[in-house]
Amino acid sequence: MHIRNSASISAEFSNASLFCKPWFLRRAAGCGVALLMAAGAQAQEVTLKIAHFLPSAAPTQQRVLQPWCDDLKKASGGRINCQFFPAMQLGGTPAQLADQVKNGVADVVWTGPGYSAGRFPAIEAFELPFMVKDATSSSRALWQYYQQNAQPEFAAYKVLAFHTDGGQAVHTAKKPVKGLTGFTGLKLRTSTRLGAKTLAALGGAPVAMPPAQVTEAISKGVVDGALGAWELVFPTKLSEVTKFHAQPAPGVAHPTATVLTVLMNKQKYDALSADLKAVVDKYSGEPLVERFGAVFDDEAAKARKKVGEIGNQLSTFSATEVAAMRVATASVEEEWAKQVGEKGLDGRKLINAARQLTGTAAGK
Template identity: 35%
Template sequence: MTKRRTFAGLALAASTALAGLPAQAQDITLRLSHFLPPVHGIHTDFIEPWAADLEECSDGQVSVEIFPGGTQLGNVARQQEQVLAGVVDIAHGLHGIPRGRFPRTSVIDIPFLTEDAGVASRTLWELFPEHLQEEYNGLKVLALHAHNGGLIHTADTPVTTMEDMEGLRIRTPSPAVSAMLEELGAEPVGLPPGQVYENLQKGVIDGTVFPWDPVNSFKLSEVLNYHLDAGVYTVSFFFVMNQNTYDGLPEDVQACVDSLSGDALVARFGDWWDDWDAPGLAAAQEKGSKITELSDEERERWREALQPMIDAYLDSLEAEGVDNAREIYQAAQDHVAELSAE
C-alpha cells in the first residue's frame, strides 16, 4: 500500500463515519507553513497528502494553502509564533529554533537516548499528555516526531574519533546538540538548515550535524566529503494547529483533522524517515565521499565522555524551571526501551 493510499484510507474511514452528520456548506481555507524545500519528503509525502486528504475528508469544505521553505511564511524561526498569532493556521517546525521555547520536549535530543525515528517519534507522543503538554498552550498538537540518528558531516576534515572534533565549527540544530558538540571539543554554530550550504561553501563552518535526508534535499553532497555515521542524537519537530482555529471548525471537519493526526500520523514517521534518508546516502555514495561508522569502542568513549554533559543539561533544564527534568528523561528512557523491544 502506498503512502498516498494510506492517508486516503484514513480520510475515507472518517468520511464514512461522518456520513450521518448534517451537511455544513462552508468554504474554509487553512494556511499551512513549514520550513523545508518543496522537494523534501516532509512536503511531498506528508504535508501535501495530509492537506489533500483533509480536503477530501471534509467533502470539499476545506482547502489548504501551503507555504514551504523559501516563501514569505517559510522561515524556520517563525513557525511557532506564526501559528500562535494566527498568521497561519497550521505549522510544521523545528523545536530547537529559536532556542529555549520547548525545554521539556528537548529531552528527546539528549545524546544516546535513541537513534530510530519511529521509536523517537512514538516516545515523544507517549510523553506528550503527562510531561510536555504545557509547552503547547494555544496550540492543537497534531503530531510530534523526530529524525533517525544523526551523522557528523564535514567538508575537508574526516572525523572518526572524539579528538578529530577539536576546534571544528559545526552547525547545530538545538541546545542539547550544542552542548554535545562543545563537550566533544567542537564549536557549535547555530544556523537554519537552508543556510548550511552557503556557509560550508564559504568556509564559515567546517561541517554540520544532520540525518542523511538533507544531504540530498539541500544538495549538501556538493560541499561535503566526509560523513561519520555516529547515530548519537536526534532532533524533534512539531506539527500544530492554532487552537482557536481548531475550535472554530465545524465538528465534522474537526473529526477529519483528528482522524488524520495523532497516533495514526505519528506511527508513520519511522518508515517515512528511512525513505527520506535513502537519497541522501545515495548522493554521498555516488559522489564517492568517505562514509565511516563510529566504532563500538569509540562509541563507548563518547558515551562516557558525554555523561557529564547530560547531567549538566538536565541541571540547566531544572534551573530554567523544568523541575521534573530528570523524571521526563527517565520516562523517555523507559519508553525508548519498551518501544525498541517491540
Template identity: 45%
Template sequence: MKAKHLLALAALSTLIPGAVLAQEVVLKVAHFVPPTAPGHTKFIAPWCDKLASESAGRIKCQIYPAMQLGGTPAQLLSQVRDGVADVVWTLPGYTPGRFPVTEVFELPFMTREQEGSSRALWDFVQKNTLKSEFAGLHPLATWVPGPYTLHLRAAQPKVMADLKDMKIRSSSRLTTRLLSALGASPVGMPVTQMSEALSKGVIEATMLPWEVVPAMKVHELTKFSAEFGGDHTLTTTTMVFVMNKKKYDSLPADLKKVIDANSGRETSAWVSGQLKSADAASRAATLKNGNTIYQIPAEETAKWKKTASTVNDEWVKEMSAKGVDGNKLLAEANALVDHYADKK
C-alpha cells in the same frame, strides 16, 4: 432585487435538505524547507491530500514552503500562535528555551528507532508539556527524524580528538552542548542557512539526517559522511507539527474528527516513517556523487557516549533549578523510548 434573491434562497434551503453548503475551511500551512524536500513531498502534501479526501473537499490547504509567508524559521511558532499561519512544521530547537522539558528527547544517545521514538515523544508531550510548552497550540504530530550523521567538507575524523575546534553546524541547544563536550566549535543556525555556510567555509561540517541531504545539496558541498552505529542515535532534534488552537476550536465537529484522525501518536510515527523512506535514496545519492561514507567504530562511539553524559547531567541540573524533577523526566523518556522500540 438582491435582497429578494437572498430571501428566496433562504426559503429554498428550508425545503431542500443539504441546500445550504457545508462549511469549508482553508488552512494556511507553512514550513521552512523547499518544495522539493521530502518533508514537503512525502509529509506535508500527502497529509493535506488526506484531509481533502476524508473531508470530501471541505478542508483545503494553502501550502507555503521555504518561509513564503515571510520571516525566519525561528518565527514559525509565533506565526502559528498569532494566526499568520494556521498550521506549521518546525523544530523546537529553533526557539531555544521555549521547550526545555520536551528537549529531553534531544539529549545524546536518547532516541532509538525513529518511528518508535516518535510515538514515545508524542506520549511524553501529552503527559508532561501539553499545557505548558504547547499553550495556544494544538499539536498534530511530534516526531524525531533518522539518526543524525556528520557531513564534512574535507576532514575525515575517526576519533573524538579529531573534532577539536572543528566548526560544525548545530540545529539545537543540546546539540550545541554535545558538540562542545566533544571538543568541536558548534555554530548554531537553521537548515535554511546551512548550505551557504558550507559553501563559504563558515562551517566545516554539519549534523543532519540523511533525508535532508539532496534537497539542501549537502552531498555536493561535502566529501565525507560519518555514521554512528549502535541502538541509540548520537543526537537528533525534535520536530513538531502544530495548529493554532483557536483555529482548531473554531472547526465544526465533523471537521475536527478529520483533523483528529490525522493527528496523534500514529500520525507522528507515520510522518517519521515517510521521512525515513527518503533516507536510503539520499544516502545512495551521496555515494553516487563520489562521497565517502564511513562508520565510527563501536568502541570509539562508546567513548563519545561517556563524554556526552555531561550534557545529560547539565540538563537535569537545569530542570532541578526550575523546580522540576529532571531525573524523573529523563527516566520516563528513556522508558517510553525503550517501550516502543520493543514493539517493532
C-alpha cells in the same frame, strides 16, 4: 477560513423558511428537506495555510504533509484544502514559526521546538545525547512522552504530531570524523541548543544558522560541515559541499537529534465544525507520527545509498568510539536536568522516562 457567500446563504434560508410558516406545516416533509438543503449551503470550507522552513521539494512536504492534506481533502469531501508556504515564504526565521502559528500568521506549521531555545524545556529531553536510534521508534516514543510529560507547555496550540529526525549524522567537507578526537576544533552547524552543547562536549565548535544557509556557509569555509538529518542532505544540496559522512551503526543511538512538530493554531481548530474537526483528528496524532517516522527512515536509507553512488565516503563509529562519546557528553544531561529543575521540572524523571521509552539507558 472561507465560508460560502453570506448573502446567498441568507437568501436560501429565507426561501427555505417560507415552507415552514404555520400555513405550510401540513407540508412538514417538504419543510425538513428545504431546511436540510439550506444547512448544506452553509457547509464550512477551509483553506489551511501551512508554513515550514525547507524547500517545497523536501520529502517533508512531498511525502508527508501533502499526502496528509490530500487525506483531509478527500475525507472532507473537498471542504478542507491546503496552501503551502515553504522556505519561510511568510517571512521570519524558523525560530519564529511557533509564534507565527500561535498568532494566526499561519494556520499550521512544521518546526522544531528547540529552535526557540529554552521555550519548551520538557520536550528537549529527546534532544539529549544518544537518545534517538531512528525515526520510527523514536517518534512513537516521543508521541507517548509528549502525552505523558509535555502537554502543558503546548497548551496554546492544537498539536497534530511530534516526531524526531531519526538522529543526526556528521557531514564534513574536507576530512572525515573518526571517533571522539575527530570532532576536535571542527566548526559544525547545529540545529538546537542541546545539539550545540553536545558538540562542544565532543570538542567541536557549534555554529547556529538556519538550514537554508548551511550549504553556502560550508562552500565559503565559514563552517567545516554540519550535524544534520539525512532527510536534509539532498534538498538543501548539502551533498554538493560535503564529501564525508559519519554516524553510529544501525540500532545505535546518535550523538544528537532534533525534535520536530506539526502545530495548528488553536483558534483555527476550535472554529472548525464538528465534522471537520473529526477529519483533522482522524489523520493527525498517531497516524501522522507514523507517517513521519516511516518517511524519515526511508529517506535516510535512500540518502545514505545515494551519497555512496556519487562518490562520497560514509563511515560508521565503532562501539568503542560511541562509548567514549557517551562518557564525554554525560555532563550535557546532568546540566540539562539542573536547568529544567530551576523551571520547576523534575529533570531526572523526564530523562528516565525518555530513555525508558527509547531503550537508550546506559549500555543500550
